[in-house]
Amino acid sequence: GPKVLQIPSHQIIDMGQMVTLNCDPVSNHLYFYWYKQILGQQMEFLVNFYNGKVMEKSKLFKDQFSVERPDGSYFTLKIQPTALEDSAVYFCASSPRQGNTGQLYFGEGSKLTVL
Amino acid sequence: GDSVTQTEGPVTVSESESLIINCTYSATSIAYPNLFWYVRYPGEGLQLLLKVITAGQKGSSRGFEATYNKETTSFHLQKASVQESDSAVYYCALGGNSNNRIFFGDGTQLVVKP
Numbered sequence: 256g257p258k259v260l261q262i263p264s265h266q267i268i269d270m271g272q273m274v275t276l277n278c279d280p281v282s283n284h285l286y287f288y289w290y291k292q293i294l295g296q297q298m299e300f301l302v303n304f305y306n307g308k309v310m311e312k313s314k315l316f317k318d319q320f321s322v323e324r325p326d327g328s329y330f331t332l333k334i335q336p337t338a339l340e341d342s343a344v345y346f347c348a349s350s351p352r353q354g355n356t357g358q359l360y361f362g363e364g365s366k367l368t369v370l
Numbered sequence: 371g372d373s374v375t376q377t378e379g380p381v382t383v384s385e386s387e388s389l390i391i392n393c394t395y396s397a398t399s400i401a402y403p404n405l406f407w408y409v410r411y412p413g414e415g416l417q418l419l420l421k422v423i424t425a426g427q428k429g430s431s432r433g434f435e436a437t438y439n440k441e442t443t444s445f446h447l448q449k450a451s452v453q454e455s456d457s458a459v460y461y462c463a464l465g466g467n468s469n470n471r472i473f474f475g476d477g478t479q480l481v482v483k484p
Contacts, residue, residue, distance in 0.1 A: 259415055290474075297374075298461075298474045311471060346416065356423060357406045357465060357472070361416035 257281040261347050261362035262329075269370050273335035276365045278347030280330055286350040287330045288359065289322065291315055293343045301345075304330065334367075342369045372397050372473045376462045379479035385454055391447040391478045393436075393462035405438050405445040406463040406472070416461065432456075457482045 260279040268274050280287055286305050292298040302312040304322050319338070324330040330349075334341055344364040351358065376393040383389055397403040407419040407429075420429035425440035434449045445462060459479045465472040 256417070297476050300471045300473075303471075313471070348416075356404050357418050357421040357463070359416075359418065359472070361408075361410075363413070363415045 257360050259347055259349055259360050259362035261345075261365045263365055264363065265366040265368070267368040267370065268337060270339055271336045273333065274337055274367060276332045276334075276345050276347075276367070277329040278331065278349075278362060280347065280349030281351075281360050284349035284351050284360070286310075286352070287322075287324065288348040288350070289332050290346040290348065290361075291343045292346065292364070298346060301332075337367075337369045339369050342367060372399055372403075372464060374462050374464050374473055374475035376460075376475035377478045379459070379477070380481050381478055382481045382483060383452055384483045386451045389447075389449045389452045389456075389480070391460055391462075391480070393445045393447065393475060395443050395445060395462070395464045397443075397464060400464070400466045402466070404465045405436070406465065407434070407436055407445075407447050408461040408463055408474070410459045410461070410477075412458070419460070452480075452482045454482045454484050456480060 262277045288303045289301040290298045302316045303310045321333045344366045346364045348359040348361045373396045377391045404423040406421045408416050409419045410416045420431040422429040422438040428437040436447045459477045461477045462475040463472050
């Protein structure tokens with residue numbers, strides 16, 4: 256079936272550094288999402304993105320976070336600067352359209368470890 | 371708030387046995403919640419298994435079924451006879467009538483023994 260690819264699968268960085276997580280969504284999908292899962296906790300919504308804009312974000316989406324998808328390339332989540340509490344697995348998802356509720360395709364996740 | 375609670379895993383069953391994974395939800399900000407079961411097979415991303423958007427209806431896929439019960443706020447996942455290939459992590463989830471925000475449960479790991 257359709258696949259969402261995430262790069263890297265695992266990254267370790269020092270607190271204060273910048274990190275960019277990359278997502279290659281399903282081709283022709285229009286809606287993009289990031290979810291965050293801290294070890295032992297539920298996967299939680301961070302942000303969704305459509306037509307070059309953030310449509311909705313949660314309180315977890317701090318000012319240090321940003322998303323973009325320049326010219327149809329990777330959909331990225333950037334954290335600058337990183338903090339210890341940013342350690343988590345970040346899941347990217349894409350969806351063909353708003354009307355088909357729940358039809359999200361997720362990547363395998365990018366595990367971020369902030370030291 | 372909006373939340374989902376599901377059976378804590380791991381759940382271990384033998385092949386050909388029946389399965390039920392419990393899920394209850396709380397929808398305070400969503401007037402007409404949509405309910406979902408997602409599955410993550412080893413080495414793959416999370417994918418939608420089944421969904422039900424109308425209370426009282428049943429959804430089914432790959433031999434799994436779940437009925438949207440508004441009275442008990444439940445959406446239990448059932449299968450009459452599991453296979454080893456069903457071993458995966460199953461997530462109950464709750465959303466509105468768009469994909470803007472979906473609330474996931476903790477996930478239940480299912481281990482099917484041959």
